[in-house]
Amino acid sequence: MLTLLGIVVVIIGFVLRFNPLMVVVIAGIVTGLAGALPIDKILIIFGEAFVKNRYLSLFILTLPVIGLLERNGLKEQAQKLIGSVKIATTGRVLILYLFIREAAAALALTALGGHAQMVRPLIAPMAEGAAENKYGKLSAKTHEEIKSFSASVDNVGVFFGEDIFVAFGGVLLMKGFFEQNGLIIEPLAIALWGIPTAILAFLIHSVRLILLDRKLDAEYNVSLKDVEECEKS
């Protein structure tokens, strides 16, 4: 039971908004001590796992390119491009990206997308641009909302797409786990049974994006009317 102390540390730390890096390190040390690991062993695990997971920080490699392009008006061009498509709305842009991202991931093309390479420079500006075309200037709150949705689309798309591909690491991990426990199952079976959830994920998130469009419609039409009424009176 004591080993669960680390989880308590994490929850308290996040709730009280201490610096997450500190919280994680302290939770790690607490967990290690509660699990009766010697200090040097804890430090070794810290070091080994940190080095082994360097690939998680590889998105930094894309920053020189994105930064340079942003300086030269990449976001502005993305917004202009979307402005020339009259039927584009925030929801529709994001649904299209959700579809492409999920379908590509299901074909093992998980590299097609990502927060640093796609969402920040292209997808979020397009989603914002579509809304600006339709409603004019947006409030800071709306910008936040559209950006959060843009990020969520990337996550939902890649998560529920990648498990459909038979040779994906996650599928092989499941197959390996069952094999160790004496059950042989085909990777194809796991991939196929994932499809219903994958389709539902797409539908649920798409409906929420359509609702986002409606909500923006309501919000900004109301404020337009307000302006008109103010002018009348």
Place this chain on the structure above:
Amino acid sequence: MAIIAFFALKDKSNSKRILTASFWGLFAVSFIFGDIIPPLYMGVLVIVMAIIAGAGGVRLGMYDEVSQDHRLTQAKKLGSRLFLPALLIPIVTIIGTLGLKDISIAGLALLDKSNITLVSLGVACIVALLTALFLTKDTAIRSLKESRRLIDAIGWAAVLPQLLATLGALFAAAGVGQVVAELVGSAIPVDNRFMVVLAYVLGMALFTMVMGNAFAAFPVMTAGVGLPLIIQLHGGNPGVVAAIGMFSGYCGTLMTPMAANYNIVPAALLDLADKNAVIKTQIPTALLLLFCNVFLMYFLAF
């Protein structure tokens, strides 16, 4: 690849504050010499980084940003050609991943198979950077300064995913998983098919939220609940249990700050004021989907 990271980080050490510089400097060291330094000292280095960040030592520097006007003129001049380098990153990565897989020179694999996607990403970034430099006629120094602006905006959150991975490793070493699985297993009426499915699906989501990673939760929860109760006791289809179980874990991933690379880093990348905004947006989708998963597994597995 490490060379680019090194240059990007070296540039950062030029920034005003000594603490900020040492934070990024240590990070650069971990990137380049991670394989040489003994893990014990790496562990100390990681903790020093956390203390610097915890003391508020990682701050923004000064940047000469260009005006909106400048960006608009450049956008007009370069037009849609601007998209080319951005699109080159995914395209070259995919070509690399698919095309270089089986190439070998004199019997030796050209690229390490396990790292092929990562190496391709590195190559793609170099190709895209060269194209971008050619298009914009900016200098390489300029691009490093721009990446410093971006990485400083992300701040310490950039390191969080890696650090959380270490916490996962410690959880595993201390046996946290077994304890959670036993708790869940002891709390449910095992004879009730529906309750067992419910416990497994919710357990996967909750445990993933704690670990920040569904892959870490899957073996533990499936060994504790999925395999003995759903598959062996009630005769559920293992393919269904595995597929929907893992997806239930992913629903958990959508709802936790522990999955920092998906939820916290993007919030920083997009300059969101609320670092939890992405998670809040995802919670309704994740909960609805989790609800559907319970019934999908119940009806498909038996």
